[in-house]
Structures are given as C-alpha cells and as structure tokens.
Amino acid sequence: MPRKTRTLAPAAAFAVAAVLAVPASPATGAAVTPPARTAADPAFDFTKPTIAATGLTVPWGLAFLPDGSALISERNSARILQMKPGSAPTEVAKLSGVTPTGEGGLLGIAVSPTYAQDGYVYAYYTSASDNRIVRFKLAASPQQEVIFSGIPKNSYHDGGRIHFGPDGMLYVGTGDAGRTANSQDRNSPAGKILRMKPDGTAPPDNPTSGSVVYTLGHRNVQGLAWGPGGVMYNVELGNNRWDEVNHIEAGDNYGWPNVEGTGGEPTYHDPLAVWATREASPSGGAVAGDTLYAAALGGRRLWTVPLDGKGGASGQPTAVLQGTYGRLRTVAVGPDGWLWVMTSNRDGRGQPAQTDDRIIRFPKVAR
Template structure:
C-alpha cells in the first residue's frame, strides 16, 4: 500500500490498515450502520416502454446509486453514494444490504462511488471501492465472503477530494490492472501536473503497487489533463475510452493513450493544438449529455448521462479515429424517460442502467441490441 501526492501524511503500514479495516467491516456487519430507508425489491418484469427500447425493471428503492458490478455468482453489487451502503441484488430480484462503510464521508459529489470486482488466484473475489473520507478520496478493497465481506484494506490513498469533480469510476482493464478516473477536485492547474493525482486516469496493480510499464516511473498516473473522468471502457481491440464532463460545454469521449495530455484546463473540445489530444466525440452543450458511466458492447459505447437525462449510443470508429465533432451514427435513447442516469453495466445480453434520482432511484435493463 502506498500513499501519493498531497495526502502523504495519510501513510499507514499494512498491519494498521488491516486492523482498522477489520474493525470497520465487523462493525458494519454487526448492525452498527445508521438507520437507512427500507429496501424495496422488484421481481424482474416488463416496465412501460414509452418510446425507445424495451425496458425491464430490476430494482426500486435505491438511494442515489453510483456504481454496479457483477459477481461471479450472478449477484449485482450496487454502491449508494450518500448512505455508504453496498447492496446486493440477487438473480431472483432480492435486494439486500451487503456492507456499510462508516469511513465514508459524503458531501456534494463525494461519497461511496465506483465499484469493481477482481478475481484473484483460486476462488477469491476482491471487491474494490472508490470512496471519499474526511480528508481524501481513496481506493479500498475487501474480499467477498458469502453474504458479507472481509476486512477493508486501503489500496491507494491521497486522491484530493472536493465538493465537486471527484471522478470515481474504477475498472479492471484487459491487462488485469485497475484503472481509476479522478476529477480535478476544483484545482484546475493540478490536472496538468503529473505529480498530482487529481485530473487523471490512474493505473495500479490490484495490490496497489505501481506497474513497471506505467508512463511515469514510480507513479500511478496513466494520462493527465482531465477535468472529471466518470466513464471507462475498452472496445473489442482493447482500446481504452473515457467519458469526461466539460465546463457547461464540450463534454467529451476520449481515446486514452498512456502518458498523453488531454488539455484541461487550457482547452476543452477540439483545440487542434499539438500539445494535447483532442476528443473523438464532443457534445457542445452539457444539456445534451453531462456524461457519467461508459459501457461498451463490442464496438458500441453506451454513455449514461446526468443533466442530459438520456443514454447515448455511440458506434466507435475502427483504426485511427478522426478527432472532434459527432461520431457518425450517434443516437439518443431513453431521452427524458428515466431522469438522470448514473451507471451502465453489461449483464449478458442486457444493458443495466441505474438512475440517479435520490431515494426514488431504480435499476432498469435494456435488451441488446436495442432497436
């Protein structure tokens, strides 16, 4: 475990982390979490379709869900940003608490954010979470153990937090490594500083160590010059794509290359400046997008949008893509039907979407390919 950047004072040895994590996890499983809203369950079945693809209701009664991830036993684990709960949705539609993480301090856009599961050797599955504490954002992990989890272990400390622009998406790449999207935490200039962790895409080994092949020696920084990365996904060729929130304009989808500079805060959208990598797709107005999660089925990207209240379908170009503008074939789904959309997850031949409507949030599924 390593601490980086401005939160170096948070450095702890592994024994301290395991002891603390064990105490927190046991307290949560013993029922010490604060009162929460009851969890409603939903038996899978058709929901009103309105205009657009057929929708299947999977769960209701969630409180500001942020991320979904699938365990190998078929359960879908869901994080709630403000309650600090991770919930478990079984294949038969039962929604139950898995764990409450009391170290989470929610506020504004910070709280319990991204989830990922990485299978270790043998049968072990590790659940990773990106969360905000009182002093920083960090990545932790805990082993899935039946209907609960093991001790919480800090993996990466010291990612700056703020009321907004906390990033939070974490995904395992085809290379087996963990990728982490961060926001600039309102410190715009830090996005251009490779020694800082905000405004970046980071890459670490599953145990928190730094891959030798990273572009900056000894650093988790994989790419920089980002404003607020919220979506990560890989296409059929193994290329990494990221969705990023712009400043009231120029929301972006970028093709990510190691060590490259994506321009924030000097430029947004297509700048034609040799110092920076231009985005492949741009939404001129956040009213149409405000992109959060990015899920890729083959070479079709599905981008869940917050302010835009829609799901964008973007056919990704093969070969060397041309930067800027609108990708040919881009179309809108669910426009205005489900409110703010926070996450999208491929589950078999369905695309699951989590809404971001406070205590009225729910999870729906769309059958793929969508008509």
C-alpha cells in the same frame, strides 16, 4: 509523454446539437460530411425495458460477481447491495470512513478479476481527508485495506469510476477536485486516469516509472470502458461548453484546463466526440460491439456513439431514453448480455415521474 494530436476522419470530432442532423466541427462550426455509417446501430432493444430494481438511494457504482449477481454502491449510505437474478437487492456490506458531501461519498466499485481465488471487492470513496481506494471481502462490516490514498477531495469533481482493464490492472478515473491546476500537475493524482496493480502499486510499464498516472489533463472522469481489441475510452464532464468521449492512450494529455473539447493543438489529444454540457454531463460508459453507450445526468438520456474500432468515431452519436428515466448515472453490459442502466434522481437535482432510483435492463436486439 504527450503526443501530437492524430488526424481524425472527417466526422470523428463533432458537436452534437439538440437536434441531431448534420454534424459540425466544434473548432470551426463548419458542417462536415458524415461517413457512410451516420448513426450508432444499438445492439439493444430500448422498447423492451425490464425494471430490475427500485427503491435505491443515490446508487453510483455497479459491478458483477462471477455468479452473475450485481453489486451496487450507494453514495450517501456507504452500503453495498447485492442483487441476484430475480431477487431484490439486499445489503451485503457497509463501509466505514465514508464522508458523503456534495458529489463525494461511496462511488465506484469493481470486482477482482481473480475473485474466485481472493474474494476481493474494490471501492473508491471520499473520506474526511481525501479520496481513496480500498479492497475488502464482503461482510457486514468488512476489514478494509487501503491500497491507494491521497487523491484530492472536494464537494465536487471527485471522479470515482474504477474498473479492471483487460490487462488485469485497476484503472481509476479522478477529478480535479475543483482546482484546475491539478490536472496538469504530473505529481498530483487528481484530474487523471490512474493505472495500478491490484495492490495499488505502479506497474513497471506505466508511462512514468514509479508513477500510477496513466493519462493527465482530465476535468472529472466518471466513465471508463474498453472495446474490442482492448481499445480504451473514457467519458468526462466538461465545464461550460463541452463534455467529452476520449480514446485513451498511455501517457497522453487531454488538455484540461487549457482546452475544453476539441482544441486542435498538437500538445493535446482531442476527443472523438463532444456534446454541449446541457445535453450530457456524462457519467458511466460501456462498449458493446461497435457502439459506446454513455449515461447522461444533466442530459437525462443515453448517448450511443458509433466506433471505428481504432479509437475514433465512425459516425454521428444519437440519443435514446430522452427524459424517460431522468438522470442516468451508470451503464454496463451485464454477464447476461443485457444493457444495465442505473438512475441518479434522488440527490436533489430534479425528479422524473418516479421518485426512487432504479436499475433498468434492456435485451439484445433480435437479429
């Protein structure tokens, strides 16, 4: 059920301008007084990058196996690569039935929280008829079990991020598939965050009995993350004005297409931070300590958002890596404790100095 928008702290919802100076309310444009903590305090040293992998072709998803190695999905090739510490990525699986068109293809991947027992890897991909989720065991041509299908597809707004949450459930970010009415249709899986058991069925404690819909009113969800205490966040791409970071709460309605950004309407849950679309187009998201990191495609930077630990922002976001590596698709905290950032430059949307896609790792800040 939708709930009334909670009252945010004075700087919990604000627009981020090209020059980050005084935060402003996107609803009124009026300046607001920032709290004592005025910027994110990054836990990582962005002056000491390590190039972990190069030569990738439109990588999209990133997940980690229990041995510390990374799995990487390539959107157009339908390949899954494994990168062990100190080694170059090698192909460990290639999925069948993937139809890469526009923004669709092999998108998010996730590793079963009980991988040591079941060996399952999960993937979200675009088929000839829909977007779907499969699980399989790593092999050259794996046997793919479809656990959920029928998510509307298009050449854009396919969502695609999947993650297992702290509760062991699989969370899925979907897009509206270019049909805005999908987002407010509770019977459509498009424009939603879905929550399901590892076998694709609805958990009994979901907001609506028998439904995998967890939240609605989203435009194109491509980032999911959890902070301390299991507080959940998403990042999603807006239309012409505002991209969003949201605190995700079961059953809430996030407004699209009736509201873009902060609307202040009691029916909808307002975002905790917004950016002008030219500065973000956010995809992956990750939380480390009291900071959320959001990878920006169009903005070609990494946003750092200070969090209050209760689902709000505690100050003003700041940007790092502006234009350094081009379009950023995915960000994750690895089992090594470093921040992993993956680029997405080889899909015809502009090239930085290098012409391949890569993974860059950043160490923790020495305290």
